[in-house]
Amino acid sequence: MTGRFAFEIDSGDGDARSGRIFTARGVVRTPAFMPVGTAATVKAMFPQDVRDAGADIVLGNVYHLMLRPGAERIASLGGLHEFMRWPGPILTDSGGFQVMSLSKLRKLDERGVAFQSHIDGSKHLLTPERSMEIQALLGSDIQMQLDECVPLPCTDAEAERAMRLSLRWAERSRKSFAEAPGRAIFGIVQGGAVKPLRIESAKALSSMDFHGLAIGGLAVGEPQDVMIDMIRTVMPHLPEHKPHYLMGVGTPDDIVEAVMRGVDMFDCVMPTRAGRHGLAYTRFGKVNLMNARHADDRAPLDPQSSCAAARDYSRAYLHHLFKAREILGMMLLTQVNIAYYQELMAGLREAIAMRRLADFVAEIKEGWARGLEASV
Template sequence: MPKKFSLINEDSGARLGKILTSRGVIDTPAFMPVGTVGTVKALTVDQINQTGSQVILCNAYHLYLRPGIERISRIGGLHEFMNFNKPILTDSGGFQVMSLSKNTKITEEGATFNSHIDGSKIFISPEISIDIQKKLNSDIVMVFDECPKYSKDKISIKESMNLSIRWAKRSKIEFGHNKEKMLFGIIQGGVFNDLRKECLLKLTDIDFDGYALGGLAVGETQNEMFNTVEEISHYMDKYKPRYVMGTGTPGDLLGAVKRGVDMFDCVLPTRTGRTGLAFTWEGKVNLRSQINKDNDDPLDQKVNCPASNLYSKNYLNHLINSNEILASTLISWHNIAFFQDLMKKIRNSIKVGKFQEFYQEYFEKLNY
């Protein structure tokens, strides 16, 4: 394969690029819908494709616990299991080990915890995590890291960061040399910019195909997140993709793109969709609200999606308040289509050198 990332243009801090995988090109900046357990909740693969999504994220931790890796690997991996033929990024599960599991014990060797499903005792090391992701046959693999909760305790954050660096090195050794797939390092360090820089420099010495900012969207303010991204971006390899994990709102995406980020993932479009909240170019729409029961307008005609154009707010209000399954499908479908429409417009604005104008026009409107 040729080089795995091409930087095409830069404009007002924003970057236009392409990630090259064996299953297709990912134009960046890119947003990844989250298919945690092998499904983007409430949507079919065809619906995901219709939104313009180029890549999705699945979670190795969840798939390891259920249905189990052997059931997936025996038919070739996640793509065959899901019938999804575009690139897939797998998260290593470090965040879930810390946030979902009970009685988690961290040692130099790895993490021991009780499954959140049945309470059984599980052990995952960097080597086991990479082996799981190899068997899932994902296109972009994440190192196994410790993702601490938001904290101002610099000493504990540094200890955790150093452990993640050592685990990253072991992850790289286990991953080996693979021209077809990409391995991303994860930069930790909390909101301490000097620790983030130290972590990045040590990960750069190990040498990864891309670099992710972990430990964000865990309780810090938006300004703290933006500051962390902006400060670390000065030291990141210009010719490798940059990924902020778990972010975020439309305003988060615009602000992070302005600070040089190429990739994002978040459960927000589908999680809020299941509650009746829709993202539109005119702001958020609470479809549960009775204000919409007499509104026969479509959700957002500016978004190229059947769910956005063909169903009235009146009808969607009826569905969500009747607890109909179709409500989750239609609103989630629209939300992901809106996020992809936003990313496409961002890419086009960078391409023609007008990102700053686009940012100024939409940041306040979309920062809800």
């Protein structure tokens, strides 16, 4: 690998910006949506199909990969990129969120999190230092600090405790990060839905020389207006010249609202999970292919789509595949959804560059509204 990690802003429109993140393994065009490859695979998709859909970067999950097949094993097999046949950049999360949400038993203290695997009950200790070691073994291009993510709503006291612990873990994560050409580490702003805590977290992390800053602890059950309020609160306190990443978000509407407020990066399991359950995302909004109304519909999901799965297969056929529980249905709708998300990001980038973001957002929201009316 050669090169350096860098972020360049090419265009702006209001608070929104389009740009490029440079890594040793390639360039990420922003705003960017990262398909989630939890266990070294974007579920139901070939790596080349993910690339062909327009994705520049994918996300890998520390918790799942450390448990199976193991970070040391992946390293011995050439690293995560070689293992999953993805040559482009990979961002890995720290594993903290999954420890909190999936482990059978867990005990959190200043050292880190001791937990039992949800797979076989084996015992593990995930510390900031171990999380950074695992991510280095995987060979990820962007690594995330270990943090504690609390569900919302929560008490102000609980949000403060988790935020301060996450700041202490951020310092340890940054210190343990193995510097390498083109490799980066991001800090994570926490603080629940408490504005002063979010501001304090953002300011403290901005002083720690991270390569980028993420907003964590949102899209965990709070209403959209709370999420937007927290983004609006945090943004003035993040370095403008570094990437801004909103973790775990989300719906197309959430993404659009966040881009308009200066967010550059997103990830979410929503498009792949929905695709495996018969729900398609299109420029006409969401389409539930499990609905009987599609059983005799010869029309495709979108005759103008660049995605063959959306353009060349009838709604009746897709409906049949899900009713028959055929794997092809999951594969086709996952392709539809990943392609739509990438087309949305490309449209946002172009609109920002042309300084017509407000018009573009109005047009796509009108399309979603028309689709909703047609489905009633």
